[in-house]
Amino acid sequence: MSQATATEITDTGVIQSVSGPVVTARDLDARMNDVVYVGEEGLMGEVIEIEGNVTTVQVYEETSGVAPGEPVESTGEPLSVDLGPGVLDAIYDGVQRPLDVLEDKMDSAFLDRGVDAPGIDLEELWEFEPEVEEGDVVEAGDVVGIVEETVTIDHKVMVPPDYEGGEVVAVEAGEFTVTDTVVELDNGEEITMRQEWPVREARPSEEKQTPRTPLVSGQRVLDGLFPLAKGGTAAIPGPFGSGKTVTQHQLAKWADADIVIYVGCGERGNEMTEVIEDFPELEDPKTGNPLMARTSLIANTSNMPVAARESCIYTGITIAEFYRDMGYDVALMADSTSRWAEAMREISSRLEEMPGEEGYPAYLAARLAQFYERAGYFENINGTEGSVSAIGAVSPPGGDFSEPVTQNTLRIVKTFWALDADLAERRHFPSINWNESYSLYREQLDPWFEDNVDEEWPEKRQWAIDVLDEEAELQEIVQLVGKDALPEDQQLTLEIARYLREAYLQQNAFHPVDTFCPPEKTFSMLTTIKTFNDEAFSALEAGVPVDEIIDIDAAPRINRINVQEDYEEYVEELKADIKEQLRALY
Ligand code: ADP
16 A cells, blocks of 8 residues: 555544454544554554544454554545556555565564555666657556566556646656656646555546457366456355366466456465465466566465455455556456455444344445456557456355355356366366356357357357256266166267366366367367267267277377377367278278
8 A cells, every 4th residue: 555655644533442453433534435544553444434423444454452542543545556567576465565575674474563665666766668759648548658567568657547638748768766757747747657546446447348358268168168258257166175276376377368466365374375475486378487477466464354355355456457557458366255255244243234144244245246347348548458357266165155255246247167176076177067157258259269269169169068968967867777778879978978078178287288278279179079979979870889989999089189289180180080980880
């Protein structure tokens, strides 16, 4: 947060009560969502309720030891983030304090309280390359220059959205800090590389558009069956050991987003420690640079109270919108929104609000919706197009999807990737349950797949879905009477479904080739299985016994398409062999 750089104190009140992260103050002149400093230590908090002379604050730091009678200071400013070069490759806590700066300041890995740190380094020099000249007229949102923020990402320096804009009267290339003026306008407005933005307010856009491009992930089960759109929303439940971490890493590495924002508002400190340790190790497979060069990590550290989970989420989405404004495609992953909802429940109960379902506040659904609504495919105010795709993990207790957080989330998001602990146990990875998952983007993304991959994309996908559905039904019968009791055509269907599951839906994240499957290969694999299907059924109709059909030499080679680098040739040969071997049987 920008607290170190902002702020004057506009008023001082007195603490009346302290209840965990909720503090009430008397005689404080503040507005809703204003940032306040609580107690002698100056812990950061945010005004969440005002009733008469009593102001209620949720505090983003541990409040033990804070006592009634201590001061509360209002800044008169809403909770905001610092935006500018330096946000990427940074690891923040829930109120955008860079963890490395905090550690240096306190000489310890355990964060102390009441420590200030600006979200971006105010002293670092950046090489500013202007994109405008004196005499040019610029408007809010326009790009005035470029800074190489990391080896991977060019940072676009923009006129802040709340500026009027005007004619450029001074601009210079060179090295500047984020607070130096780089462009001056005739109306006196000065543009720096740093912007502040209140986290609870969506950054403005020209228009939110219907997303029509997939966020290609290179994961077959996702791209092939349950695609997410650029600017879309998805939920992913994460029962322990179900492969959630691997799935998230795969998305972070391979999804064709320019920028990744990872928001960790986890429960246990060590969950987040893992993330903080893991992410900086990851390599960006597309560039060979560290993945962090296009990533910003916001992690609620162990000594931060539950309230900070909320600020994590808002900080993350605001940063995402900032890079969207530059014309980038941003993927935001929030892990886990259930922990955030639990925080809302705790705060709400301390406020003695009327509880809704399972003790969650009545506004749970509205809050979740507000968050996901900030995702989307946008025409930005500077005319560029950019997107924020939001992928929220949910962690339903006991894997029970009927609980309120999961249910409310599913009403909002348009993609559901049901990670399944049973599949993981059977070593079916990625363990995304194809019967329970869905994507409401399929139809609107079909034209893209038809134009960019193959016009039969939708038809082939539907065929696969139908076979898998049929398998699910047949499995019930098989459990009762055994496979051999089924008619031959159904036995054959089961065999085809097995290839769909094992060869197509399974994908090994740790295999150098299989880890990423371009959509063309995804389609090609499906086509091969379909060829086997069609030829096999023709053979069956011609009277060949099912056992002979499924026994052909070529069939098991379907299971190895995934690891072929030059799959085209392999697939063509395989399809020819399947045909030849099956036709030889009749
Ligand atoms: P979680 O985070 O849900 O506890 P992980 O993501 O750590 O689970 O996955 C547990 C294990 O499952 C991993 O160590 C790995 O062996 C295996 N696994 C998960 N996903 C995949 C995958 N896509 N490919 C191969 N192995 C996987």
